[in-house]
Amino acid sequence: xxxxxxxxxxxxxxxxxxxxxxxxxxxxxxxxxxxxxxxxxxxxxxxxxxxxxxxxxxxxxxxxxxxxxxxxxxxxxxxxxxxxxxxxxxxxxxxxxxxxxxxxxxxxxxxxxxxxxxxxxxxxxxxxxxxxxxxxxxxxxxxxxxxxxxxxxxxxxxxxxxxxxxxxxxxxxxxxxxxxxxxxxxxxxxxxxxxxxxxxxxxxxxxxxxxxxxxxxxxxxxxxxxxxxxxxxxxxxxxxxxxxxxxxxxxxxxxxxxxxxxxxxxxxxxxxxxxxxxxxxxxxxxxxxxxxxxxxxxxxxxxxxxxxxxxxxxxxxxxxxxxxxxxxxxxxxxxxxxxxxxxxxxxxxxxxxxxxxxxxxxxxxxxxxxxxxxxxxxxxxxxxxxxxxxxxxxxxxxxxxxxxxx
Numbered sequence: 120x121x122x123x124x125x126x127x128x129x130x131x132x133x134x135x136x137x138x139x140x141x142x143x144x145x146x147x148x149x150x151x152x153x154x155x156x157x158x159x160x161x162x163x164x165x166x167x168x169x170x171x172x173x174x175x176x177x178x179x180x181x182x183x184x185x186x187x188x189x190x191x192x193x194x195x196x197x198x199x200x201x202x203x204x205x206x207x208x209x210x211x212x213x214x215x216x217x218x219x220x221x222x223x224x225x226x227x228x229x230x231x232x233x234x235x236x237x238x239x240x241x242x243x244x245x246x247x248x249x250x251x252x253x254x255x256x257x258x259x260x261x262x263x264x265x266x267x268x269x270x271x272x273x274x275x276x277x278x279x280x281x282x283x284x285x286x287x288x289x290x291x292x293x294x295x296x297x298x299x300x301x302x303x304x305x306x307x308x309x310x311x312x313x314x315x316x317x318x319x320x321x322x323x324x325x326x327x328x329x330x331x332x333x334x335x336x337x338x339x340x341x342x343x344x345x346x347x348x349x350x351x352x353x354x355x356x357x358x359x360x361x362x363x364x365x366x367x368x369x370x371x372x373x374x375x376x377x378x379x380x381x382x383x384x385x386x387x388x389x390x391x392x393x394x395x396x397x398x399x400x401x402x403x404x405x406x407x408x409x410x411x412x413x414x415x416x417x418x419x420x421x422x423x424x425x426x427x428x429x430x431x432x433x434x435x436x437x438x439x440x441x442x443x444x445x446x447x448x449x450x451x452x453x454x455x456x457x458x459x460x461x462x463x464x465x466x467x468x469x470x471x472x473x474x475x476x477x478x479x480x481x482x483x484x485x486x487x488x489x490x491x492x493x494x495x496x497x498x499x500x501x502x503x504x505x506x507x508x509x510x511x512x513x514x515x516x517x518x519x520x521x522x523x524x525x
Contacts, residue, residue, distance in 0.1 A: 145511030172478035178426030325356035
């Protein structure tokens with residue numbers, strides 16, 4: 120295949136550059152000032168575009184996506200949303216999950232995403248895991264993963280609360296990439312964390328927990344996880360998502376926990392859109408933001424990523440499947456700089472997913488996002504819709520906009 124030359128793109132902090140991409144290796148081969156690289160048969164003019172690393176989505180729920188109207192959900196807190204989803208999930212089919220998840224992935228791709236980690240429920244039919252087919256959602260996403268090869272990398276984490284061991288083994292044998300859990304909803308959070316690490320180690324897969332998704336300052340999933348990982352020496356990769364309660368404790372306590380998390384090598388995914396929606400509904404005065412302690416985690420050297428979480432399902436009626444929206448919320452509600460927020464949905468997200476660095480730099484993976492904008496603050500603030508998305512140097516999505524003023 121011929122290399123692809125991207126001409127006249129603006130790189131943050133570097134000015135205008137030409138970028139040569141090897142479509143054979145999927146890597147960026149050369150970056151040079153305009154006009155120095157030889158012309159070739161395949162060129163794209165990116166004049167007026169800012170060229171960025173393609174975002175990754177480190178925390179999605181594709182099996183739930185686009186069900187807000189279908190489920191007839193009403194606004195409420197986390198437990199209210201869980202109840203609404205379980206009632207709807209009892210009648211959901213494998214084919215429906217597949218079709219909705221595919222539409223959601225198309226939205227993510229159009230917005231720039233080239234890698235996704237999705238959680239998938241072991242679906243309940245009778246209030247437990249004994250009836251029906253609890254693996255139908257997983258099978259739908261495994262089918263979607265095969266279909267997406269070459270366009271989007273899809274990682275699948277098994278999500279459950281106190282499911283039987285044999286069902287977790289079956290899900291991992293079927294092809295799930297990671298084992299998830301919700302210790303804060305478990306009857307025994309400490310035992311839940313230990314069991315998750317044990318089973319994941321047996322299958323040599325990573326772990327991604329929904330941790331401390333509560334404003335209760337006494338919640339301790341994240342500390343339990345950090346200490347268990349250090350004691351076990353778990354090496355397959357560990358992620359803690361949400362970690363909301365860390366944002367409501369005193370700064371000194373947050374800093375201590377953050378150091379433990381860093382020592383354990385745990386990546387943390389903050390999910391501003393859904394946590395702003397679900398958390399704090401019982402506090403009409405001085406309502407907390409519902410985010411984790413992002414600054415304390417960064418200061419401690421923790422790898423921090425940011426995700427969109429829910430896409431118009433019972434846990435959140437909105438959500439554009441747009442990582443730039445997520446980054447914008449991190450600036451507004453998390454008080455990160457635009458550059459820090461952008462990194463959380465690009466470099467930070469890829470690091471949590473265990474993927475090599477991407478971006479318009481020599482030797483990096485050519486997963487790229489070109490946005491018609493001049494600066495990072497414009498990209499995040501204006502939610503610029505005109506975008507070109509490259510996966511491994513291959514153009515996989517283009518969005519063009521026509522505006523008319525009369």
